Amino acid sequence: MDISTAAINERPLVLGAARSLVGIMTTPAGFAGDASRPALIILNAGLVHRVGPNRLHVNIARRMAERGFLSVRFDFSGIGESLPRSDNLPYTQSTVLEVREVMDAVTALTGIRSFCLLGLSSGALVSLETALTDPRVVGAAILNPHGFADSAEWGAHVENLSESHIYARNLLTPHSWGRLLTGKTNYRRLAETLWYRVARRNTKVANISSVVHEMRPKLTAFLGLNIRILLLFSEKDRSIVNFDEILGERWQRNLCGNVETVTIPEANHTFAGPVHLEQAVGAIDGWMTKGWPK
DSSP, rough: EEEEOOOEEEEEEEETTTTTTEEEEEEEOOOOTTSSOEEEEOOOOOOTTTGGGGHHHHHHHHHHHTTOEEEEEEEOTTTTTTTOOOSSSHHHHHHHHHHHHHHHHHHHHHHOOOOEEETHHHHHHHHHHHHHOOOTEEEEEEEEEEOOOSSSSHHHHHHHHHHHHHHHHTTTTTHHHHHHHOSSSSHHHHHHHHHHHHHGGGGGOOHHHHHHHHHHHHHHHHHHHHSSEEEEEEEEEEEEHHHHHHHOTTGGGGTTTTTTEEEETTTTTTTOOOHHHHHHHHHHHHHHHHOOOO
């Protein structure tokens, strides 16, 4: 069923070469196609339905429609209402293929031939992979990327470093000292994570090194693309630690002008809560409208 307001129109679509992907196209009211501005393709965050965690994707799509952009948020195969694939194509390949098929469909429907991709968590990595291989991508919004490696050692490594950053930062606040002195802090975990931060340079784990060697060229190539890039991080999420460990802690100093970084204070991985949700939507709004003004 189509949904229309004074500002936007929303209608369901069946997409993909197999007509198996279900999505929602959101447009400004009366939209007749504007090939001078890219369409925004919003990808699943992990296994979360296309509405997004805390309805993040719905809010982004509707805000962008108010700014004059067309967007499509859809479910990858096997998620939400989209049918499972009939082949055995790995997830890392099938998701990139399906993004391309959705871009094909949008072009056929509207004439728009350039695209921005937006992904949270694992969706961020799909955006990255697609941008590296498809020249139609002119912008990528990467939100709290997770899933850099299928490695328990890497996950534990990043988690320990992230927690050590949080503990170190919190030790500067009176509230945290109060918790520390009144026994409300997990002393064992505090000691473990702070020690890990000090001792990690002497830790030699093959799986950690292999992730760095595999991902560093890919991240470097992505950040060097001639497209507009938004890196949106939450302060209480470990995603930025992935970048620090893979690229080195000074990587932000070497970014080109087409790459913008934003960190939302106190926000968690999914920008839960109305304040953090609005800050995330506002950051994306500002990035899109600045990059592609009317």
